[in-house]
Amino acid sequence: MAELKAIRASILHFPNSTTSPEQDFEYFADGILVIEGERIKAIGSTADIQSEFPTLTVQDHSGKLLIPGLIDTHLHFPQTEMIASYGEQLLEWLQNYTFPTERKFANPQYAQFIADKFLNQLWSNGTTTALAYATVHQCSAESLFSAAYEKNMQLITGKVCMDRNSPEWLSDTAESAQKESAQLIEKWHNKGRLKYAITPRFAPTSTPEQLTALGELVKSYDDVYVQTHLSENKDEIEWVKALYPDSRDYLHVYEQYGLVNERTVFGHCIHLEEHTWEQLGAHQSIIAFCPRSNLFLGSGLFDIEQAQRYKVPVTLASDVGAGDSFNMLRTQGEAYKVCQLQSITLHPYKGLYMMTQGSASALGLPDIGNLNPGTMADFVLLNPSFNELSELRMQSRENTPEDTLFALSMLGDERSIQSTWIAGQPVYQQN
Template structure:
């Protein structure tokens, strides 16, 4: 791919606004240019200054009137739960038994896994999500299908086979030894192939035997660039169950720590009911949290305390948690995150929202050296947001007085319709038209 320039309003986050302050956390050019060379960012800045430095024959793609931002990063999502999204009436544990496990059992069929993987990846890209940390099922072929679909599109995607060898139905149960072999095979075949990464993925502590968690911790230690992805403190009934299973553990987080699963490569989804000491230990380990607001509201799990995570310096990214989450759209996820913070007495400013969705997510997944903003040398995953996607959005944006208000309105009124184009490594992989 040769040099290509893209014009439009350009925005990206350069740091966490909770740490450096809002004004020092972003770059915005109302008349901007993003220059891409062979799938990586070469430059980002004012169009007037960058245009004069381009070779005369450089193609220029005009997105004037629209907003160019880094691709969204979903730090927690379940690809096998496509066909059960918006299932009625249950909280976490009953929801898993009634809806999730029967649906995931279908992924023993490779054809079903392949069809779902294609739809799933297409839907991510249509919503502007260019990278994600994804749960498969216990079936090795579910992860194979997902990796095939992502690799074909050159996506930076991290996923893993779910580990569940107890307290689950037979159709979604594996064994400790079998899951360890599958993990090793998948890592050998896929980790580092193209832009694919692997995550060791225990479902949650109640679904994994001590032997399975021990093997997971051993495998994590053997592979220093592989992630660990699991659930933590999502629901009060779940926490009570963990206390019964591990009566000598200090708390839920301590269970994972005992098996070597609390590290700087660990991503814990939800963390709704963490206490201060747990936040402190997560910060000391440099582990990350995936904040999943639509799921937490839909299942009635509770209200995540983002300000407490910030107080302790814990890394946080946004997750849709489809299918308990009700939308693939990170814009809609920002909407719900704002409301939860409001109920917590904390105002989530729009710069922080877009940080969580881009650079914060990249830091949570240990890939901020590769994606998350428009620093030169990073991979060119980016979106074009159309502010006239709906009549109401267009009307409201005309009354915005600054980029902060524009971002806030996009996060409140935007959804998949606002994603005009999605680019992966400089290639357009979704165009709304």
Template sequence: MSSNVKAWRASIVHSLADPAEVGLDASYEYLADGLLVTENDRITGLGYARDLLPTLPEDAEIVECPNSLITPGFIDTHIHFPQTDMIASYGEQLLDWLNNYTFPAEKRFAESHHADQVADTFLNELLRNGTTTALVFGTVHKASVDAFFKAAEQRNLRMICGKVMMDRNAPDYLTDTAESSYDDSRELIERWHNKGRLHYAVTPRFAPTSSPEQLNAAARLLGEYPDLYLHTHLSENSQECEWVQALFPDSKNYLDAYDQHNLLTERSVFAHGIHLCDQEFKRLHDTGSAIAFCPTSNFFLGSGLFNLPKAEEHKVNVGLGTDVGAGTSFSLLQTLNEAYKAMQLQGAKLHPLKSLYLATLGGAKALRLDDRIGSLAVGKEADFVVLDCESTPLMKHRMQYAETLDEKLFVLMMLGDDRAVRYTISAGNVVHDRDM
């Protein structure tokens, strides 16, 4: 019988820990001429090519990837698949943008054939950009979540999604009730949660569109299924923050509106977190909750700048989110481009090795999946990406003058996009080949 061993030869880099905690030098492993060995869906070997090549079975398939860099698959900790339809919609800030563009687009997902079509487009875009895991918003319709999970299951992807819960301050055609949202979510949980590589996230859109009764229903689900995720928005826009305070007058701050309903857990991920106080950062740390840093959409909607150094100071888990469709690219490379600028505007630096961490292991830690994905350690699931360091004429030219790993990573993050993704591999299978 033939083996299922496959070996990928290229330069290889992956994060070992957060540079903010262990320092840059201890935060990564780099192999200039490395070999990544997989068998079926697992990583079974990682080392220098000269050491591992002689150990391979005779029938092992070896993929040579010159001028390339292998990294773990990218992890997107906040994105809306129904908003694929209205990405790049002009001229509004958050609340008007939701009413004028987002809600009308999401109305169409009541139709399962539309949801199926967009789910395929959405996942193909993720894979084309090297993203192998994402935490994803559906719509209020069960059909949207069924469509997403069905398409993800067919590709054997590790994905997380949930039905939006929204029972007030939204169009009638998109609202549910506290009880119906509980019942619909529970039905979807029973059908999809932990099926293969899939997970469910309880998904109240944000505090203004959920009544206290609905937030209690969300907490009830979390109590009944302890390994569920909680996925929602937090402190994205200053007007939004004022609205939350008016709707929840007894809350000490925006985060407390969720906290009072027992929604802060180790599997809670809050998108944005731009306008947080120290008390909120501390509470996020104490509960093990995470923030999804979404610089592209924060710039696009004029929402503000996320304070990453403050999150580091409080040791809050942070992942990276494209936040399509307010985000204007599925590419986490392009998202890191924007993250760097967000830090520059605050007088802070975002080192390329920290960027690598945010897009891979940091995202895995935020999602509590770092025992399975996020690095290239032996035994982890074989989710990784092969980046072409000469994917455009400009990148090829610039790489001639990049003498260190830091420089090469930074060039990829500033100039890279979907064109730089040569292969995307999920569970050991090629799910995107740029040249096919």
């Protein structure tokens, strides 16, 4: 039997899938989380846990807030180094910044160097699970899988596939995309806590032949994910119409090649027609809401009410490097502002749900997203009073957990992350 570890703090999580996270949460103002090996052994009030485990040694972090590990459902690990690059909208930004940066990842040593930096950035910002894009190079996905496997991390990634409208030095073919993706699936999918995502960058950079080949992979490996982009930018949408004139809409391009199901994660989904919303709801495909990058690139405002109307699962994502921060708490804050601009209220618990239990439920990952006994011990310890200003804010009133969470979504950064734990082990601790 593994030695028990225990952490005392305020504890907040969502034990179950829900459409009403504002009501369906569990909160212990003074609680203890007990860890046995990789998994959570028990959770409860301090009085109850101390009664059940009278000899338990407890790390006391009273005044801190313990939440499940954060889940980032859309970001690009090769773009770590080009974050906060000035100017341009989507298509120009890809040509001027993204493609030249991704060229470097043909070098396996460089890919491994950035993979390690990337994971450190995730952990220092409280993210314990990510759906990440690699580059067109097979070795880039290998490097990220390898780094995550060492820490027993839940990670989903895949090599990007694009065989047109990209530089020759950053392109594959329909055949090589299928072959290399299959090799990666065979080696890494379901190894430890790793999962594979078939990853066409977006419709304009794949020929019908390549999308056909990738659709064949989805049929052959029916539990892999698919990740791509959908309706991020109006110029992009017009480009798709020109390239695929026989498709009913942007989503139909992916549908006709067998790439749309309940494990497909679409980044953005800003400019959608009514029938597209209907189809997304019918497929139960997942939307990654990327407020920071949508604002940064001037792409538009995501309509969360339409998603709710059509019962489309919505998750939160940083979209680094067009997203200008790895911090998911601040991403939640930007989601709040995007909703405010549309006269929509985003409750702090709804924001937290979309990057914990909501994401885990949408992705079909029962072992993460909450703090229920038996699940993996992936969690984050937050310090609400991490600097002078936040301390002043926390002392200004009697704070409820939702008020604390909201303040962190506006003021928080990596300084508010006290520690991040994956599979019962700390992978990041504040100095």
